[in-house]
Amino acid sequence: MSTVFSIAALLTGSALLLLAGGLHGLLLPVRGLAEGFSDSSLGLLGAGWALGYMAGCLCVPLIVQRVGHIRTFGVLASLAGITLLLNLLLLHPFTWVLLRSLSGFCFAGAAMIVESWLNERATNETRGKIFGIYTMINLGATTIGQMLLTLGDPNGYLFFVLGSIIYSLALLPTALSTAMTPAPLTQARLDLKLLWKNSPIAVVAIFLVGISNGAFGTLGAVYGRRIGLEVSDIAIMMSLALLIGAIIQIPIGYVSDRLDRRIVLVSVALMAMGIGTSLSLFGDYDTGLTIALVAAFGGTIYSMYPVIVAHASDHADPGDFLKTSGGLLLIFGTGTMIGPLAAAGLMTATYPGALFQVTAAAHLSMILFAIWRMTQRATLDTDEKTDFVPVVSTGRLSTPETSLLDPRTDQDELEDRADEEDLETKPSN
Known part of the structure; x- marks a missing residue:
């Protein structure tokens, strides 16, 4: 329980992020069909999300190095809420694909930052417990987000506004956290x-x-x-x-x-x-x-x-x-x-x-x-x-940060990563 309490704020932020994401992901295809969007344009929403998500995994670590974790998280969570509201204001398939790419980018980056903080609080003994708790909370939050659609009519503005509010609420736990700034984010590398x-x-x-x-x-x-x-x-x-x-x-x-x-x-x-x-x-x-x-x-x-x-x-x-x-x-x-x-x-x-x-x-x-x-x-x-x-x-x-929480990650790998970060952040003579 002491482990849970020590990361409660971060888990709350992650849960709110996934709650809004679950609602967001299911709302768009349902509303798009009601607006007469074709199946092909709705398929592009998925491709746009994946493209934006992968770009976020690759690019957000560089942004965090420049402006820090808290500022980056605030910007990304705010943009995610804004894109959801813009989906309501700009009811056009092409616009929705662009917005979905942006939301994927924001979601990847925000999730990486939360996971980075969790990684910072985890030890080799507690990493498996934290990983399990984090996985269960995210699963529950995503499910609840999807089930919110049963409470009203998706053809109005209610769920778009509600989702944007939840994205904004996800800002608060991280912004008010007194935890030390975590290590730089991990970038995904492909060695095919x-x-x-x-x-x-x-x-x-x-x-x-x-x-x-x-x-x-x-x-x-x-x-x-x-x-x-x-x-x-x-x-x-x-x-x-x-x-x-x-x-x-x-x-x-x-x-x-x-x-x-x-x-x-x-x-x-x-x-x-x-x-x-x-x-x-x-x-x-x-x-x-x-x-x-x-x-x-x-x-x-x-x-x-x-x-x-x-x-x-x-x-x-x-x-x-x-x-x-x-x-x-x-x-x-x-x-x-x-x-x-x-x-x-x-x-x-x-x-x-x-x-x-x-x-x-x-x-x-x-x-x-x-x-x-x-x-x-x-x-x-x-x-x-x-x-x-x-x-x-x-x-x-x-995200790449999820792998650091995984209990299969070897302690030597974590130490090697820390050494690499020291070399990257050390000023040149």
Whole structure:
């Protein structure tokens, strides 16, 4: 409890940020459909978000070096609230794509700063506890944010104003915090050669999971609206998909620690492909069954990311977890840009269920590549594996700072990072 109390203000700021983000992310496709936006333009919202988010992970550390953590966080949280209000004032698809990119940039930077403070307060003994608490709070906040849409009409101005207020409230805990300014932020670095050498299946699978998760996360609400679901049903459907995806990671992680993770990944992908194909070909279910199937689908696709990261970590050299997770983050983000565009184009040309044809194609490709890789490399013994750590791969993407909180991060890596920061900040003679 002393650990929780010491970081309560930071966790509150993060919860408010994710609460507004959950509402923001689900509100836009629902309102966009009401305004007559095409599926293709709504798919661009997802691509714009991913592009802005990746840019934030790369660029915000440089901004923080110039003006500091608190000022940067204040600017980013304020801009996120402003972009949400501008979505209400500027009801045009092209404008919304630009604004969504800006909100992705702001969200990535603000999340990195909160996580940087948490990293500063964490010790090697408490990092795992803080990581678990942080993950649970963010999951709950994102779910509540999505469920807020059940309380009113998204066609008015209420939820846009409410979301902007919550973004502003997220400023207060950080602005009033008496914690020392944390170390400089970590930048994501992509070493594709190293990642491919360690685990080709991780590189391919994380990209394909990005396509699948990006398509569903952006256009799941569009699919629900196109088949006649009410807004409240869509909010419940998308929230259940997120919750089940988080819960099911526990048994999947337990099994993957004891079996070949590639077999576990193939099994989960087969389930996702089966459920998605069912939704694509036989989409005339009643509301309750549709929600149940989509929730089960979310449970499968949102549990793949941590299995892939764990598999890559199994084959990485000791002390390379930060490089591995940071590189996979950027590859995952690239997939989340492509998925919404491909799915939106196919949905526009055919029918709403085509969303799940795109996800099924991604999962089938993953299955075939994983099966081939199993013939090329033997599985590791159980005692050679790293521990599985649940990670929520939706609501927002992880940031490079998230990896520092991960209990799999080696103490030597943290010390090497600190040495690098000292060299970067030391004035030249």
